[in-house]
Amino acid sequence: MTDKLARRYRRLLLAYPRAYRRSRGDELLGALLDAAAPGRTGPTVREAANLIRHGLRAHLGRPASRTVVVWAVLTVVISGVFSAAFATRAGWETARPLPRTAQARAMLAEILPGQDFTGIHDAPALFVIYGQPLSWNSARDLLFGDGGEYDQSGIAGVASAPTLPPQETVELVQHNLRAHGWTVYSLKVRDIYTCTEPCDPGGQYTTIVAQRGDTVFRMDVYSPQVPISTPISAGFVRATPFAVYPFGLTGGILGAVVAFLLFGWASRRTEGRHPARGVVKLLLSVTLFFWWAPTLYAVPWMARHYQDEPNPSWPPMWEWLGQPTFSLLFLIACGSALLGLALAALPRGDREPLSTAAV
Known part of the structure; x- marks a missing residue:
């Protein structure tokens, strides 16, 4: 039973970066096993959620932050659905x-x-x-x-x-x-x-x-x-061609993965004494607001509209995101996101300068 519990804990520890698992993985696993009740064969839901949440914090370079995972999830989800919408438009090109x-x-x-x-x-x-x-x-x-x-x-x-x-x-x-x-x-x-x-x-x-x-x-x-x-x-x-569905699924997954990697990179870059830390946070808020607000407005409106329409096909995915009706807001958010990534690439202020000998 202990071996089975340990294997399941180890799978959850994959949420942590590899370097963290190498340095502290065994210590953390030992603490989890010591705290587990006798006869247990799997982690509790609360333990699993905590391990994943803290692992994501470590991946994002902010292990002490309480909100970074929420910001990351909002970014990844909306980026994934927008990528899926663009991909479905490409899938429509396969229609006769x-x-x-x-x-x-x-x-x-x-x-x-x-x-x-x-x-x-x-x-x-x-x-x-x-x-x-x-x-x-x-x-x-x-x-x-x-x-x-x-x-x-x-x-x-x-x-x-x-x-x-x-x-x-x-x-x-x-x-x-x-x-x-x-x-x-x-x-x-x-x-x-x-x-x-x-x-x-x-x-x-x-x-x-x-x-x-x-x-x-x-x-x-x-x-x-x-x-x-x-x-x-x-x-x-x-009617909606079949290719729209695999195109959308593939595009959504790729968009979500790229968004997570970019968010993690920007989060790690701006952790600590970064000259544009506050501005990058503000730009992230602007980006998410202009991406999410049209979507939250469009989804219930489209749901009501679809119920009233005797249509055998779902409306195109981009319409559920308020596009291209709110395309100006979408472009403003894209510009805000690109500016935030550019500012995150600025050199950090807490790095030690190179010594004369090293030069």
């Missing part, structure tokens, strides 16, 4: 091109035969902002309030003269979708308000969503009471 105009018309003819759709054009890119591919000309929109317009593109059309009443249209579309191998999701029926709520609804519209392979179909059918010139709109987008 969107259907062309002729293919979209053919699919619409299968889904709702006899209905004429207009306004169908080839999509310029997989993701667009104000209908155009992302470019340097879009920088002002991204940075100053319109980043939310950056969204997944699709190919869509509208019908201004329905051939069937709304309810019959919905039933026929569902029947034809299933007949052609589409998976049809639950209908969503929403009220349309023409004034600020609370007020009487001005009509309703029904949303039909279906998926076949990597293609997602959506149609909105409006009731006659709704004052709209195009009572039916329909379109196709690509």
Whole structure:
């Protein structure tokens, strides 16, 4: 039992730096074994948490600090999720091109035969902002309030003269979708308000969503009471490609590891009499605030939005982080982080100068 307990303690001691384990590992292990109750075969939860916490403090060069682990965890987590978001955007590049105009018309003819759709054009890119591919000309929109317009593109059309009443249209579309191998999701029926709520609804519209392979179909059918010139709109987008998930996982892990290493390096560099110690701490606070604040705002908002949308695919990961809506804050935080790392690289003031003989 003692050997088994010792092995488990040794695994927890891996949280400490190697030099610390070599110099004091046996001493610490002996103290833990002496304090353990007879018959124990494993560390308690409290012991495990304390060993990991103190080991991380030692890794970060601040064994006496009570908050350094908290700062490190906040930095590593947010860096990991941002890295994962960037990686998922790269994963989206593996998606097939969107259907062309002729293919979209053919699919619409299968889904709702006899209905004429207009306004169908080839999509310029997989993701667009104000209908155009992302470019340097879009920088002002991204940075100053319109980043939310950056969204997944699709190919869509509208019908201004329905051939069937709304309810019959919905039933026929569902029947034809299933007949052609589409998976049809639950209908969503929403009220349309023409004034600020609370007020009487001005009509309703029904949303039909279906998926076949990597293609997602959506149609909105409006009731006659709704004052709209195009009572039916329909379109196709690509579902989330499988590569997004391994890309995101790999990017998140790599980003978290790099963030931990950089945080540890900066923490050890600024421990003691460092000329920029206070400024580096301030810059870290600024960085974490501008990274975490949009995320904490966006996550509950996106959760509510996703619940209301009959969408078989999750929204892109960067939207859950408030990006690119708050991209300006993200860039300010990145600049703050880089400046903090640069200041941490300054020479420390508590090092002994080289002697004349050594020179």
